[in-house]
Amino acid sequence: MRVLLALLVVTLAPAALAADPDAGLELARKACAFCHVVEDGGRGSDAVPTFRSIAREAGDDIGALRSFTVSPHPQMPQFADLSEQQIENLIAYLKRLQE
Numbered sequence: 821m822r823v824l825l826a827l828l829v830v831t832l833a834p835a836a837l838a839a840d841p842d843a844g845l846e847l848a849r850k851a852c853a854f855c856h857v858v859e860d861g862g863r864g865s866d867a868v869p870t871f872r873s874i875a876r877e878a879g880d881d882i883g884a885l886r887s888f889t890v891s892p893h894p895q896m897p898q899f900a901d902l903s904e905q906q907i908e909n910l911i912a913y914l915k916r917l918q919e
């Protein structure tokens with residue numbers, strides 16, 4: 821039984837953690853597009869940085885945005901209810917915007 825469980829963990833873990841930029845975009849459309857322009861041609865507030873500019877400015881340090889995304893911010897609602905997977909997906913989407 822223990823071996824079976826270990827096998828399950830090994831086979832399921834990588835798949836569960838694989839970041840999916842398309843899912844990130846989906847989530848951004850729902851959770852972030854109220855304020856941010858999350859894709860070209862998208863709607864958002866002029867006062868809020870677009871996802872493309874966020875991605876560009878972050879450069880190689882895009883992983884650092886993770887803390888910004890999960891921590892409270894005066895003008896930004898708190899996203900503590902985002903799962904680890906959802907955050908990975910959002911970051912994967914931001915990375916894709918850099919290409």
Ligand code: HEC
Pocket residue numbers: 848851852853854855856867868869874885888889895896897899910
């Ligand atoms: C209620 C409006 C609002 C929503 C919804 C919102 N944001 Fe923001 N966000 C802002 C504002 C305003 C700023 C700029 C804050 C600043 O420059 O001080 C910001 C800044 C950011 C930054 C940092 C940009 C930088 O300069 O480092 C990130 C990353 C970010 N938002 C991600 C997200 C993500 C991911 C979502 C969706 C899960 C989201 N935001 C939803 C208003 C919002």
